[in-house]
Amino acid sequence: MAPVAREPGGRPPAPSVRPVPPVRPDLKALTGYHSAQVEVEVRLNTNESPLPPPPEWFEAFRSGLGSIDFNRYPDRDAWELRRAVADSHGVRTEQIFCANGSNEVLQSLLLAYGGPQRTAALFEPTYTLHRHIARITGTQVAAGHRTDEFLLDLDEVKRVLEAHDPVITFLCSPNNPTGRADPIELVEAVLAMAPGLVVVDEAYGQFAPSSAVDTVRGGAAGSERLAVVRTFSKTWSMAGMRLGYLIAAPEVVEACEMVALPYHLDAAKQLAGRLAVDFVPEMEARVAMVIEERGRIAAALAALPVDTWPSDANFILFRPTGSEAAAVWADLLEASVLVRDCSQWPGLAGCLRVTVGLPHENDRFLAALTESLR
Numbered sequence: 001m002a003p004v005a006r007e008p009g010g011r012p013p014a015p016s017v018r019p020v021p022p023v024r025p026d027l028k029a030l031t032g033y034h035s036a037q038v039e040v041e042v043r044l045n046t047n048e049s050p051l052p053p054p055p056e057w058f059e060a061f062r063s064g065l066g067s068i069d070f071n072r073y074p075d076r077d078a079w080e081l082r083r084a085v086a087d088s089h090g091v092r093t094e095q096i097f098c099a100n101g102s103n104e105v106l107q108s109l110l111l112a113y114g115g116p117q118r119t120a121a122l123f124e125p126t127y128t129l130h131r132h133i134a135r136i137t138g139t140q141v142a143a144g145h146r147t148d149e150f151l152l153d154l155d156e157v158k159r160v161l162e163a164h165d166p167v168i169t170f171l172c173s174p175n176n177p178t179g180r181a182d183p184i185e186l187v188e189a190v191l192a193m194a195p196g197l198v199v200v201d202e203a204y205g206q207f208a209p210s211s212a213v214d215t216v217r218g219g220a221a222g223s224e225r226l227a228v229v230r231t232f233s234k235t236w237s238m239a240g241m242r243l244g245y246l247i248a249a250p251e252v253v254e255a256c257e258m259v260a261l262p263y264h265l266d267a268a269k270q271l272a273g274r275l276a277v278d279f280v281p282e283m284e285a286r287v288a289m290v291i292e293e294r295g296r297i298a299a300a301l302a303a304l305p306v307d308t309w310p311s312d313a314n315f316i317l318f319r320p321t322g323s324e325a326a327a328v329w330a331d332l333l334e335a336s337v338l339v340r341d342c343s344q345w346p347g348l349a350g351c352l353r354v355t356v357g358l359p360h361e362n363d364r365f366l367a368a369l370t371e372s373l374r
């Protein structure tokens with residue numbers, strides 16, 4: 001430990017004048033990941049579900065809360081929650097790890113497998129937290145590029161994997177913020193090439209035509225290196241509960257458990273998630289509503305001076321062609337409609353992202369956008 005500097009006369013300085021130590025030098029360059037949280041009438045910036053969970057879920061949750069021993073720590077292994085999630089996917093309980101949002105699942109994977117002298121690969125533009133959490137955990141980042149249409153290019157994937165030998169290769173399907181899902185053949189081709197784990201972030205997986213969960217469940221050679229991350233924050237209408245999970249080989253689940261803090265999942269959250277998976281038809285009805293509205297927004301955008309890209313998720317990326325993104329964002333805010341300004345993210349100059357909301361919210365967005373672009 002460095003000796004405490006002494007004042008003339010030999011006395012150590014008073015505790016109040018000792019400075020706070022500097023943060024880790026490698027964190028200095030990082031900026032946080034924040035989406036504006038301002039009061040607006042139409043909130044379409046963070047890809048949440050526009051609807052609360054079904055009333056029957058609330059009823060079951062309220063009555064379940066009465067049976068929790070609040071003076072006791074919760075089940076450390078979250079066994080019942082993991083079993084319910086495992087059953088919903090047709091996998092074994094040992095293949096599920098749960099955490100406080102899928103961001104914490106990503107952090108657990110990087111704590112367990114990343115760190116100094118290790119590299120995570122990703123393909124930009126993609127979910128910015130993959131890079132951010134890698135950096136926080138001291139993991140080096142090797143960033144490849146997507147095509148002009150924001151798709152994965154296997155030659156580029158091969159180049160990055162051969163050059164950097166990553167311990168984790170991140171895919172994001174559907175990709176946030178660009179919207180397209182990767183066909184399962186493409187995910188499996190990346191898995192065949194990757195030297196380490198392939199982590200497929202399926203936060204929006206319920207909107208996509210295929211899922212890497214099927215490959216994990218199938219158990220073919222190599223599938224033990226495939227890990228799928230899912231969340232209750234989007235289609236399950238539970239962003240406020242902070243619950244996400246991993247579907248992977250038991251060995252990968254055990255590695256995540258090694259870095260999780262004891263009792264990190266509180267009892268109410270375990271109950272909430274366990275009950276949620278009983279409401280699959282309600283969840284699927286919401287997905288259908290969002291897909292229909294997404295089609296309506298896409299059709300309206302096609303008639304406006306903006307570039308757009310096809311989406312397999314609950315949001316649409318668009319780029320005004322004759323106006324500054326920041327000015328359009330501000331006009332929308334003026335009309336009390338909040339969207340995401342992605343224009344400073346790598347590879348997304350001029351782009352904004354709108355989350356699909358309820359029909360009347362989408363109408364407000366389209367009217368305000370039309371007015372701004374006029």
Ligand code: PMP
Pocket residue numbers: 046047100101102103104127172176201203204230231232233239242243244
């Ligand atoms: N992955 C992706 C691709 C996301 O878009 C998000 C939410 N923005 C998350 C993970 C994190 O979701 P949560 O922590 O709420 O589960």
